[in-house]
Amino acid sequence: MNEEFVEMALLYDFYGGVLTPRQQEIMDLYYMKDYSLGEIGELLSTSRQAVFDNLKRAKVQLRDMEDRLGLVKRFRTDSEKKTKVLGNLDGIIKALEREQGKEKIIEKLREIREYIQTATGG
Amino acid sequence: MNEEFVEMALLYDFYGGVLTPRQQEIMDLYYMKDYSLGEIGELLSTSRQAVFDNLKRAKVQLRDMEDRLGLVKRFRTDSEKKTKVLGNLDGIIKALEREQGKEKIIEKLREIREYIQTATGG
Numbered sequence: 001m002n003e004e005f006v007e008m009a010l011l012y013d014f015y016g017g018v019l020t021p022r023q024q025e026i027m028d029l030y031y032m033k034d035y036s037l038g039e040i041g042e043l044l045s046t047s048r049q050a051v052f053d054n055l056k057r058a059k060v061q062l063r064d065m066e067d068r069l070g071l072v073k074r075f076r077t078d079s080e081k082k083t084k085v086l087g088n089l090d091g092i093i094k095a096l097e098r099e100q101g102k103e104k105i106i107e108k109l110r111e112i113r114e115y116i117q118t119a120t121g122g
Numbered sequence: 123m124n125e126e127f128v129e130m131a132l133l134y135d136f137y138g139g140v141l142t143p144r145q146q147e148i149m150d151l152y153y154m155k156d157y158s159l160g161e162i163g164e165l166l167s168t169s170r171q172a173v174f175d176n177l178k179r180a181k182v183q184l185r186d187m188e189d190r191l192g193l194v195k196r197f198r199t200d201s202e203k204k205t206k207v208l209g210n211l212d213g214i215i216k217a218l219e220r221e222q223g224k225e226k227i228i229e230k231l232r233e234i235r236e237y238i239q240t241a242t243g244g
Contacts, residue, residue: 017190068140069139075197077241081237088233089230092230092231108211119203
C-alpha cells in the first residue's frame with residue numbers, strides 16, 4: 001500500500017462519519033476496495049471526473065478534521081507494538097504458571113492484559 | 123461535577139477543534155473554569171442570552187460529532203483503571219527485582235509499562 005492509501009484508510013476510520021453517504025461510498029470503493037475512478041463512475045452512474053472531484057473534497061475534509069482535532073495522531077495505536085507487548089505478557093504469564101505461589105502476580109498480569117486489549121482501540 | 127459537565131468536558135477534549143474560537147472560549151469559561159453565563163457575557167461584552175445561544179449550538183455540534191464518529195466511546199481510557207494497572211505493574215516489577223535471574227522478565231514488563239503509558243491517551 002502506498003502512503004496515501006495508508007493515510008486515507010486511517011483518516012477514514014476516524015473521521016469518515018463526517019462525510020456524506022455518497023462520499024463514504026466513494027472512499028470505501030476507492031481506498032478500501034481498490035476500484036478505479038472509472039469503475040466507480042460506472043457503478044454509481046456518474047462521470048469519472050465527478051468521482052474524482054468528490055474524492056478530492058473528501059480528502060480535504062478528512063485532512064482538515066485531523067488538522068483541527070489531531071485524534072489519529074493522539075489515539076492511533078501501533079498494532080505491531082501492541083501484538084509484541086501482548087505476546088511478551090503471554091510468555092511471562094505462561095512462565096509464571098509453572099512456578100508455585102505466583103497466583104497473585106498472574107492474576108494481576110491477566111488484568112493488565114485485559115486492560116491493554118480493551119483500552120488501546122482496534 | 124454533574125453529568126453534563128463531565129460529558130461536555132470529554133466531548134470538548136475530543137472535538138473542541140471543530141468549534142469557532144468564540145465557541146471554544148465560551149465552552150472553556152463555562153465548563154472548565156466554571157464562570158456563569160452572565161459573567162461570560164460581561165467578559166466578552168455581549169448579552170447573557172447570546173452566550174447561552176452560542177453555548178447551546180456548541181453543545182449540539184459536539185454531540186452531533188460524537189453521534190457521527192463515536193471516538194469518545196471508542197478511545198476514552200478509564201484513567202482510574204489505568205492508574206490501578208500501572209500500579210500493579212510497578213509492584214510486580216519491584217517484587218521481581220529482588221529475585222535473581224528475572225532480568226529478561228523485568229525488561230519485558232518495563233516495555234509493557236512503556237506501551238500502556240504511551241498508547242492509552244491522556
